[in-house]
Amino acid sequence: MNGAQPRVAIVTGANRGLGRATAVALAARDIRVVLTYRGDADEAERVVQEIQDAGGEAIAERLDLGDKSSFDAFRAGVLRRVDERWGRSDVDVLVNNAGVGVFGALESVSVDDFDTVVGTNLRGTFFLIQAFAPHIADGGRIINVSTSLTRHVSAGTSIYSASKSAVESLARSLAVELGPRGIRVNSIAPGPTATDFNGGAMRDDPELRRTLARSTALGRVGEPREIADAIVALASDGLRWVTAERIEVSGGSQL
Ligand SMILES: NC(=O)c1ccc[n+]([C@@H]2O[C@H](COP(=O)([O-])OP(=O)(O)OC[C@H]3O[C@@H](n4cnc5c(N)ncnc54)[C@H](OP(=O)(O)O)[C@@H]3O)[C@@H](O)[C@H]2O)c1
Known part of the structure; x- marks a missing residue:
């Protein structure tokens, strides 16, 4: 990271959910935040306002991970605004949080479902990292948001x-x-967390919440802030010797 200069992070999908909590938590640590949204600019501006009201600094930029052809313009826009606003020509942290889930039995998954999930979560994340890697400062961080479902699977999640x-x-x-540039790349794997994800089921479905609570060591589903704090920890110097790791943040889900 760059000594006296302001530190800058990009958080994708930060108009709501885990991304929003992560943007707020990073800003509270004096990190300037570029938060991305796909559809709702007003929702993103409300996050910017929330951060500013708490004494932090943030800007919002539109990004559709499914549209790789827009990445050059997105990168140019981000780098121009980061320079104008904070006098930086690069960024320190890239949090690849934006993602989608389509859940259903093998026979129910369509080609469109496949393309949406893989196109967003893998293709979009890969090419966004490719676009920004030359613009991440030496010693920076890339944090990919995964899921506890890569360790414990269940039907319909393939x-x-x-x-x-x-x-x-x-x-x-x-x-x-x-690594030769000192850039740490890690994954955070959240367990079930109360957001809009999967139709808001982990937040709004009492029966599902009870079921998940019974299979979690700490006895409940997670809150967005609890995932955000882990991402902040990975972005901090305290975990500077951690790279190539998957860190699960699930309260001990499905052990
Ligand atoms: N909540 C959980 O239980 C849970 C558990 C494990 C992992 N995760 C992962 O955590 C991440 C955040 O999930 P969440 O719970 O916060 O879900 P969420 O509330 O549904 O938010 C998803 C975010 O991703 C953005 N997004 C979706 N598709 C996009 C695209 N094509 N281009 C750009 N942005 C896109 C959404 O933007 P729009 O608002 O424009 O749709 C939104 O900001 C995801 O990667 C998810 O897989 C979640």
Whole structure:
């Protein structure tokens, strides 16, 4: 990281859910945040406002991980605004949080479902890292958001789990490739967490929450802030000797 200069992080999919909590938590640690949203600019601006109200600094940029052809313009826009706003020509942290899940039995998964999940979670994440790697400062961090479902699987999770296993694998390979520049690449694997994900089931379905609680050592589903704090820890200097790792943050799910 760059001594006296402001530190800068990009968090994808930060208009809501885990990304939003991560953006807020990083900003509270005096890290300037570029948060991305896909559809709802107003929702993203509310996160920017929340961060500013708490004394932090953030900007929002639109990103669709499914549209690789937009990545050059996205990168140019981010780098221009980061320079104008914070006087930096690069960034320190890239959190690849944005992702989608499609859940269903083998025979129910369509080619469109497959392309959406793999196109967003793997293809989008890979090419975003490719676009930004030259613009991540030496000593920086890349953190991919995976899932506990790469360790304990259940029926109907095949394509989602596979896409996230690939994201973890990517992190390990890129840790080797980017290690000579001091860039740490790791995965955070959340367990069930109360967000809009999967139709908000982990937040809103009492029966599912009870079932998940029974199979979790700490006896409940996670809250977004609990995942965000782990991402902040990985971004911090305290975990500077950690790279190529998968760290599960699930309260001990399905042990
Ligand atoms: N919640 C859980 O239980 C859980 C557990 C393990 C892992 N995860 C992972 O954690 C990450 C965040 O999930 P969440 O729970 O916060 O889910 P969420 O509330 O559904 O938020 C998903 C975020 O990803 C963005 N996104 C989706 N597709 C995108 C695309 N093509 N391009 C750009 N952004 C896109 C969404 O943008 P829009 O608002 O525009 O749709 C939104 O900001 C995901 O990678 C998910 O797989 C979640």
